[in-house]
Amino acid sequence: MARLTILEHREIADNMRWLLFEAPKDLQYQPGQFLHIRVTDGVDHLLRRPISLCKVDGGRKALGVAYRVGGKGTKLLAGKNVGDTLDVLGPLGKGFKLHEGDRHAILVGGGIGVPPMVELADQLHRNGVKVTAIVGFQSKSVAILIDDLKQYGDVLVSTNDGSLGRQGFVTDYMTDELLASADRFYACGPTPMLRAVQAKMEGRVAGYLSLEERMGCGIGACMACVTSCRLADGSIGYKKVCKDGPVFPAPEVYFA
Amino acid sequence: MARLTILEHREIADNMRWLLFEAPKDLQYQPGQFLHIRVTDGVDHLLRRPISLCKVDGGRKALGVAYRVGGKGTKLLAGKNVGDTLDVLGPLGKGFKLHEGDRHAILVGGGIGVPPMVELADQLHRNGVKVTAIVGFQSKSVAILIDDLKQYGDVLVSTNDGSLGRQGFVTDYMTDELLASADRFYACGPTPMLRAVQAKMEGRVAGYLSLEERMGCGIGACMACVTSCRLADGSIGYKKVCKDGPVFPAPEVYFA
Amino acid sequence: MIDLSVNIGSLKLKNPVMPASGCFSFGKEYADFYDLSQLGAIVVKATTLEPRLGNPTPRVAETPGGMLNAIGLQNPGVEKVIAEELPHLRKYDIPVIVNVAGTTVEDYVAVTERLMDSEDVDAIEVNISCPNVKCGGIQFGTDPAQAAHVTESIKKVSKVPVIVKLSPNVTDIVSMAKAVEAAGADAISMINTLVGMSIDLNRKKPLIANGVGGLSGPAVKPVAVRMTYQVAQAIQIPIIGMGGIMDGEDAIEFLMAGAAAVAVGTANFVNPLACPEIIDGIRQYCEQNGVASVSDLTGVAWK
Amino acid sequence: MIDLSVNIGSLKLKNPVMPASGCFSFGKEYADFYDLSQLGAIVVKATTLEPRLGNPTPRVAETPGGMLNAIGLQNPGVEKVIAEELPHLRKYDIPVIVNVAGTTVEDYVAVTERLMDSEDVDAIEVNISCPNVKCGGIQFGTDPAQAAHVTESIKKVSKVPVIVKLSPNVTDIVSMAKAVEAAGADAISMINTLVGMSIDLNRKKPLIANGVGGLSGPAVKPVAVRMTYQVAQAIQIPIIGMGGIMDGEDAIEFLMAGAAAVAVGTANFVNPLACPEIIDGIRQYCEQNGVASVSDLTGVAWK
Numbered sequence A, B: 001m002a003r004l005t006i007l008e009h010r011e012i013a014d015n016m017r018w019l020l021f022e023a024p025k026d027l028q029y030q031p032g033q034f035l036h037i038r039v040t041d042g043v044d045h046l047l048r049r050p051i052s053l054c055k056v057d058g059g060r061k062a063l064g065v066a067y068r069v070g071g072k073g074t075k076l077l078a079g080k081n082v083g084d085t086l087d088v089l090g091p092l093g094k095g096f097k098l099h100e101g102d103r104h105a106i107l108v109g110g111g112i113g114v115p116p117m118v119e120l121a122d123q124l125h126r127n128g129v130k131v132t133a134i135v136g137f138q139s140k141s142v143a144i145l146i147d148d149l150k151q152y153g154d155v156l157v158s159t160n161d162g163s164l165g166r167q168g169f170v171t172d173y174m175t176d177e178l179l180a181s182a183d184r185f186y187a188c189g190p191t192p193m194l195r196a197v198q199a200k201m202e203g204r205v206a207g208y209l210s211l212e213e214r215m216g217c218g219i220g221a222c223m224a225c226v227t228s229c230r231l232a233d234g235s236i237g238y239k240k241v242c243k244d245g246p247v248f249p250a251p252e253v254y255f256a
Numbered sequence C, D: 001m002i003d004l005s006v007n008i009g010s011l012k013l014k015n016p017v018m019p020a021s022g023c024f025s026f027g028k029e030y031a032d033f034y035d036l037s038q039l040g041a042i043v044v045k046a047t048t049l050e051p052r053l054g055n056p057t058p059r060v061a062e063t064p065g066g067m068l069n070a071i072g073l074q075n076p077g078v079e080k081v082i083a084e085e086l087p088h089l090r091k092y093d094i095p096v097i098v099n100v101a102g103t104t105v106e107d108y109v110a111v112t113e114r115l116m117d118s119e120d121v122d123a124i125e126v127n128i129s130c131p132n133v134k135c136g137g138i139q140f141g142t143d144p145a146q147a148a149h150v151t152e153s154i155k156k157v158s159k160v161p162v163i164v165k166l167s168p169n170v171t172d173i174v175s176m177a178k179a180v181e182a183a184g185a186d187a188i189s190m191i192n193t194l195v196g197m198s199i200d201l202n203r204k205k206p207l208i209a210n211g212v213g214g215l216s217g218p219a220v221k222p223v224a225v226r227m228t229y230q231v232a233q234a235i236q237i238p239i240i241g242m243g244g245i246m247d248g249e250d251a252i253e254f255l256m257a258g259a260a261a262v263a264v265g266t267a268n269f270v271n272p273l274a275c276p277e278i279i280d281g282i283r284q285y286c287e288q289n290g291v292a293s294v295s296d297l298t299g300v301a302w303k
């Protein structure tokens, strides 16, 4: 837990913002982890907002996130200025696991599920893994981070309305050929997308899904954020998105 | 009701602050009226804080108040910066009445009751009324606005601990001679002080007392801020500090 | 054009928003801020048979997301209310709802009878739930049988719709609502304040002179919405929902929970323009969400 | 040196601050933030006879100044709690209080009996007030006779102090407290959450999957302080006060209202260091106000 200073804060698409923090000392992190951010010091918005790590800039010792301004809390957040400090917990949770020996990874991001793919792509790229990023958005006006991803590999874009890239869904890009060439996939986005990706990849490519759930504590103590998982013994049980996730091996995730 | 921009905001004594607003358009006001200020746009501090008008600067079209940083709301207020805007209602209530023909007025202020005396002194002074201001504070470290008052007349200072001016109470300055020379008195400060001033002046000098009470609406609708008064028919009844006051003719005020 | 009108029994309101009793006095003060004809109705401060001084001060305290009050039914008595307060409201083209309080059933009946002599009363709101009056009021608000008895007695003498205002300080609000419905109430308003207390650390005593006070404001909204949701499913008569409404979205929440109209209390103190802004907010929501008539929203959360 | 120690029945606490049940799981997570030995005691998550999955998600929602939760008593069951969760708490030199929940009196008794086999249980907190469990729990929390019955039954089998946790969702909390005192409770903890609801305007449905949830946080503090103040004057056994405590001053408010100790729930989510900071805040208040022993503060607001 620390008060982090805002270094940059700007709009990057309609109601989408980029926020760069000064990194806390001795920063330990994995791509896919999240920050748990208080949006005000007052009591009118008590619960922290979970936002994924998007980019860590080691040189500048800075930590970037990208978020959508939607509800009351993120609206307050959007009003914070460079130089202001925010109460931030984290990075928290289990992030994406990188596997030695992988040569080609497919990264799938939908909407506000795209941000964690940037740091992941960077790390894979540095490890010599070929990156193919497939990203989907509602429309061009809310598309984010495409240029950032292009630094690390191919980026395939789809939008629901066809205003950017191909019209359709991220899964439309998942040809047999592409899947056959990949060692791993990593996905983050809305539940319908994750469900489709899980189905598409099952038995073909091993990978990970990053989930969302409303959170209380963010550290595993309140049981708010549970999600159904296939447990080791084959039964269906709850795991905590904040502590056991947000990233889970894809076969573990059970969509009812 | 308006959002007013902060032009100046600085400490003027221990935990005492000066706050200057841009004046609202078509400002109508009397000395002794108050502003009803929201300290945050959130819901954690719902009730507005009543703060007396201290000084109106017609040339700069600005409105100044002086306040003590005490509880949670004024602490939040103290964090606002020049350029920020605040939601302000007012000026509200009934202020001090100036009487034609008066030649000498005694102004009595205790602690945070001193601020409204500044604008009053200015107006009296401009009307050719001689001003004697008697002000009392806990100690030197919290004494405020003495130099401002000196522009308009004599200022007699007392402190509880003797660290500035005479040690003792404001009433110690109220000699028979002084009272005999005065046409009017105006007082604002803590209840024990007002009670003593009322007793001292009774039957000798006509004047006004400005009262404090916890407020809800500030405009006369909620009945939160009532105070006991001698009504026209001689009975004791409630009047509203926010609407019928905060300034009352001294004989009307009934201290139980 | 969105149809904002709603019916509360035989009362027709041009929109579902009214000030809550006790938070708007008799309207004069807010008339300085806007034309009261914009409102759906006006609900005036609690009126008793004899004048009442109410409680000593401090009468209000701020709490996190809310406030406590213990005004204690200060009012000039029904005679003066009829003679001096109500007539000036005639010039606004809106129903006037008079909040009635008392210590005994006879009190309530007497005030109502007296109000029936006035042309200026369009409905009665029976305040059986004021937590700030030591004797009286509160037992009517917590016992279904007594609530039914006072409702019945008032219904016998009232020529205008009778709205019964429920207290949230009960184990089972649904049985309270059913009891007053069975006793003939034309509508229910809910909720009055939750009984609360703040302690002044300096004086080491309750901050409010009365000790306890009534909690209102956004803090209580989840309790009010829950009770509205439960009661609406159990009764047929309309509900005026309230408790912490600050903006149009809060009002929509109550409508979806099952309220036919809403009342706005504490928000008036925060923002004197709260009522007209909430009306605008409701209209905007309807426009943006294709709602043709605001009454279509009532109870959609469970229908 | 300020004496921060307090007694809850035969339990000696080094200071009056403990986490509230359900807000601290079994302590492991917060042990990453500070040494749990600093606490006055630890209260663990509700434990039932069989494992429970709890309610579907969403299980929490933010409300103004508070939050709703409907976790629904998710827990691994008493066997696993004894085997896997409690032993690691032994290394902290503080009493362990186990929150017990169930659907029938037999459930409560069975869990308690089983817990008596463990060396790691210093007190039982009887959760008769969880609003998030459809059948069971709630009726014990709203009916004095049933509350007394479950208290008595547990007292018969418990070898450690029995604390009964009261629900605020009642008309008369004082009679609940008196009933469980008469039935042998060693202490009372209060309050559990108020039943509330938020409606999701987009989905036009209650936001929490369970429909209703329990309201906690600063929003409920005035209700909790009021109830503590009323109950403390009516009973002889000590009270553990809670509801919206965020800092040392809030804790002092509960002590002055009549609590002997306090519990901290929601604040842990806002600030993982809430408990140690509240202990510091209490110590500071005592220093600055010449309070030699924190237990001197209990009930000063009415004594």
Ligand SMILES: Cc1cc2nc3c(=O)[nH]c(=O)nc-3n(C[C@H](O)[C@H](O)[C@H](O)COP(=O)(O)OP(=O)(O)OC[C@H]3O[C@@H](n4cnc5c(N)ncnc54)[C@H](O)[C@@H]3O)c2cc1C
Pocket: A034, A047, A048, A049, A050, A051, A052, A053, A065, A066, A067, A068, A069, A070, A071, A072, A073, A074, A075, A112, A115, A116, A211, A212, A213, A214, A215, A246, D061, D062
């Ligand atoms: C692990 C994780 C990582 C995330 N990463 C990102 C990211 O990188 N960029 C981004 O824009 N968004 C991200 N989200 C979603 C983000 O947390 C929500 O959009 C945000 O909390 C909504 O807050 P609000 O103030 O706009 O909405 P409000 O409606 O005011 O929120 C009220 C409460 O509900 C919770 N809440 C509301 N919507 C969601 C949601 N969809 N998921 C979880 N909690 C919710 C809030 O956290 C808060 O507690 C992530 C969510 C999770 C769980």
Ligand SMILES: Cc1cc2nc3c(=O)[nH]c(=O)nc-3n(C[C@H](O)[C@H](O)[C@H](O)COP(=O)(O)OP(=O)(O)OC[C@H]3O[C@@H](n4cnc5c(N)ncnc54)[C@H](O)[C@@H]3O)c2cc1C
Pocket: B034, B047, B048, B049, B050, B051, B052, B053, B065, B066, B067, B068, B069, B070, B071, B072, B073, B074, B075, B112, B115, B116, B211, B212, B213, B214, B215, B246, C061, C062
């Ligand atoms: C007509 C009037 C004029 C005033 N003028 C000034 C002034 O010029 N300068 C100045 O420093 N103070 C003035 N005060 C007092 C000032 O309003 C309070 O000190 C201030 O509201 C306390 O707020 P807080 O956030 O510090 O305290 P908190 O304890 O956080 O306040 C909580 C609530 O209690 C109310 N409250 C607390 N103390 C008082 C009090 N003493 N009087 C009235 N309400 C109170 C607050 O308004 C708020 O609603 C005036 C009061 C009144 C009634």
Ligand SMILES: Cc1cc2nc3c(=O)[nH]c(=O)nc-3n(C[C@H](O)[C@H](O)[C@H](O)COP(=O)(O)O)c2cc1C
Pocket: B216, B222, C020, C021, C022, C023, C045, C046, C069, C071, C073, C099, C127, C130, C165, C191, C192, C193, C215, C216, C217, C218, C220, C242, C243, C244, C245, C263, C264, C265, C266, C267
């Ligand atoms: C200052 C104040 C005075 C009130 N007086 C009355 C009253 O006289 N009669 C009544 O039925 N309710 C009274 N109430 C309760 C409100 O009408 C309303 O039920 C409650 O405040 C909840 O709504 P809110 O959260 O919008 O304020 C009063 C509330 C406040 C804050």
Ligand SMILES: Cc1cc2nc3c(=O)[nH]c(=O)nc-3n(C[C@H](O)[C@H](O)[C@H](O)COP(=O)(O)O)c2cc1C
Pocket: A216, A222, D020, D021, D022, D023, D045, D046, D069, D071, D073, D099, D127, D130, D165, D191, D192, D193, D215, D216, D217, D218, D220, D242, D243, D244, D245, D263, D264, D265, D266, D267
């Ligand atoms: C997420 C959450 C889970 C809870 N679980 C339990 C529980 O298992 N047993 C119980 O007795 N109380 C439970 N409570 C209630 C708290 O212990 C406490 O009584 C209540 O939250 C009020 O305190 P607070 O405002 O400090 O949170 C829970 C509260 C929350 C917020």
Ligand code: FES
Pocket: A214, A215, A216, A217, A218, A219, A220, A221, A222, A223, A224, A225, A226, A240, A241, A242, A243
């Ligand atoms: S948010 Fe509390 S356990 Fe995950």
Ligand code: FES
Pocket: B214, B215, B216, B217, B218, B219, B220, B221, B222, B223, B224, B225, B226, B240, B241, B242, B243
């Ligand atoms: S503060 Fe509402 S009447 Fe004075």
